[in-house]
Amino acid sequence: xxxxxxxxxxxxxxxxxxxxxxxxxxxxxxxxxxxxxxxxxxxxxxxxxxxxxxxxxxxxxxxxxxxxxxxxxxxxxxxxxxxxxxxxxxxxxxxxxxxxxxxxxxxxxxxxxxx
Amino acid sequence: xxxxxxxxxxxxxxxxxxxxxxxxxxxxxxxxxxxxxxxxxxxxxxxxxxxxxxxxxxxxxxxxxxxxxxxxxxxxxxxxxxxxxxxxxxxxxxxxxxxxxxxxxxxxxxxxxxx
Amino acid sequence: xxxxxxxxxxxxxxxxxxxxxxxxxxxxxxxxxxxxxxxxxxxxxxxxxxxxxxxxxxxxxxxxxxxxxxxxxxxxxxxxxxxxxxxxxxxxxxxxxxxxxxxxxxxxxxxxxxx
Amino acid sequence: xxxxxxxxxxxxxxxxxxxxxxxxxxxxxxxxxxxxxxxxxxxxxxxxxxxxxxxxxxxxxxxxxxxxxxxxxxxxxxxxxxxxxxxxxxxxxxxxxxxxxxxxxxxxxxxxxxx
Numbered sequence: 001x002x003x004x005x006x007x008x009x010x011x012x013x014x015x016x017x018x019x020x021x022x023x024x025x026x027x028x029x030x031x032x033x034x035x036x037x038x039x040x041x042x043x044x045x046x047x048x049x050x051x052x053x054x055x056x057x058x059x060x061x062x063x064x065x066x067x068x069x070x071x072x073x074x075x076x077x078x079x080x081x082x083x084x085x086x087x088x089x090x091x092x093x094x095x096x097x098x099x100x101x102x103x104x105x106x107x108x109x110x111x112x113x114x115x
Numbered sequence: 116x117x118x119x120x121x122x123x124x125x126x127x128x129x130x131x132x133x134x135x136x137x138x139x140x141x142x143x144x145x146x147x148x149x150x151x152x153x154x155x156x157x158x159x160x161x162x163x164x165x166x167x168x169x170x171x172x173x174x175x176x177x178x179x180x181x182x183x184x185x186x187x188x189x190x191x192x193x194x195x196x197x198x199x200x201x202x203x204x205x206x207x208x209x210x211x212x213x214x215x216x217x218x219x220x221x222x223x224x225x226x227x228x229x230x
Numbered sequence: 231x232x233x234x235x236x237x238x239x240x241x242x243x244x245x246x247x248x249x250x251x252x253x254x255x256x257x258x259x260x261x262x263x264x265x266x267x268x269x270x271x272x273x274x275x276x277x278x279x280x281x282x283x284x285x286x287x288x289x290x291x292x293x294x295x296x297x298x299x300x301x302x303x304x305x306x307x308x309x310x311x312x313x314x315x316x317x318x319x320x321x322x323x324x325x326x327x328x329x330x331x332x333x334x335x336x337x338x339x340x341x342x343x344x345x
Numbered sequence: 346x347x348x349x350x351x352x353x354x355x356x357x358x359x360x361x362x363x364x365x366x367x368x369x370x371x372x373x374x375x376x377x378x379x380x381x382x383x384x385x386x387x388x389x390x391x392x393x394x395x396x397x398x399x400x401x402x403x404x405x406x407x408x409x410x411x412x413x414x415x416x417x418x419x420x421x422x423x424x425x426x427x428x429x430x431x432x433x434x435x436x437x438x439x440x441x442x443x444x445x446x447x448x449x450x451x452x453x454x455x456x457x458x459x460x
Binding site for chain 4: 231232233234237240241244247248249250252253255256257258260261263264267268270271273274277278279280281282283285290293294295297298299300301302304305307308310311313315316318319320321322323326327330332335336337339
């Protein structure tokens with residue numbers, strides 16, 4: 001599929017066909033998403049930072065699976081809440097640009113959101 | 116911005132300008148992503164499922180912020196690993212369709228990945 | 231074992247015997263702990279709140295496994311940092327009592343720390 | 346306080362006095378716990394492994410706060426489920442000893458539970 005929009009419609013159909021909407025409250029979806037984020041973490045937990053930059057094919061595939069799972073739940077959650085992910089990201093990047101001016105942020109990590 | 120691709124380029128520039136690539140190992144980005152997924156959870160933790168379907172404007176904005184944060188780190192992580200999120204999602208949906216055939220999955224929640 | 235202290239010594243020996251100290255940096259242990267917290271979440275994600283209060287024996291055992299995993303990593307992390315968990319908890323309860331005076335907090339959930 | 350048992354009773358009283366039991370379903374507590382595990386992660390996400398072993402006093406205090414939060418929710422969750430944390434940990438250590446025999450596990454990290 002070629003866009004978040006297409007994925008959204010595909011996931012909507014997927015849930016409808018299986019009668020899964022009953023489980024997909026935003027609360028539950030936030031849990032499922034965080035569970036997948038935890039599985040993503042587990043791929044990296046015993047690797048050094050350098051190793052995490054040089055994954056084997058097998059490791060990369062496992063990571064790709066978890067990245068997809070997080071993305072799919074994020075799309076599903078946003079759909080249920082009527083949010084447009086791209087618009088929210090665009091809004092957030094502008095906030096971050098304000099919060100972390102280039103001159104003051106250069107080479108420094110902020111504890112919380114460094115993106 | 117109108118696509119994950121545009122967001123990816125924007126985040127790349129954002130990190131370069133601030134000399135933040137040094138912090139953005141896949142390992143570290145997986146942690147940041149999971150931290151944001153935790154913040155997303157916190158928005159919903161004391162709400163009932165019904166309340167989570169009927170957020171106030173203020174609650175929805177807070178949730179939208181966290182969704183954007185998760186998405187931005189997911190894009191950044193995928194970029195660092197050379198993964199195409201849309202391709203991985205398409206691949207994963209096909210796997211899930213195989214794993215959860217409509218007839219057998221109807222109305223049943225699977226403990227792990229229900230999407 | 232009858233105390234966190236005994237568990238701590240047991241885990242220390244466990245890691246030493248397997249030469250696992252090399253993996254147990256506080257950073258890595260925080261990831262492993264969050265990964266287990268994610269697995270704990272997964273046990274509950276499709277249950278209603280009522281169902282979560284009435285687990286089957288099988289569900290309870292699966293939950294108990296994850297609770298133990300979180301506890302073991304918490305002990306290991308605290309040991310590596312030289313922190314006394316009971317002392318830190320006692321300190322934190324005092325802070326919380328101050329932060330949430332009975333009269334003002336009665337029946338109200340706070341978004342972040344409600345304990 | 347000098348034991349998990351004392352902390353459990355103290356937290357029980359704390360919740361009763363504030364009429365917070367209504368929020369403390371196991372499902373909700375698993376979310377709160379994972380949220381705190383996420384905050385713990387955030388303390389370490391931009392640190393190198395070496396830096397995580399040499400925290401400043403200020404960093405250590407912030408980490409100690411999050412460790413306490415995770416522990417308090419773990420106690421509360423276990424109390425609600427009627428589980429004895431120490432007994433579950435003892436049981437789990439025996440399982441892990443079986444799963445990771447010394448000779449086969451020496452110096453090797455397992456992706457999932459390395460404790």
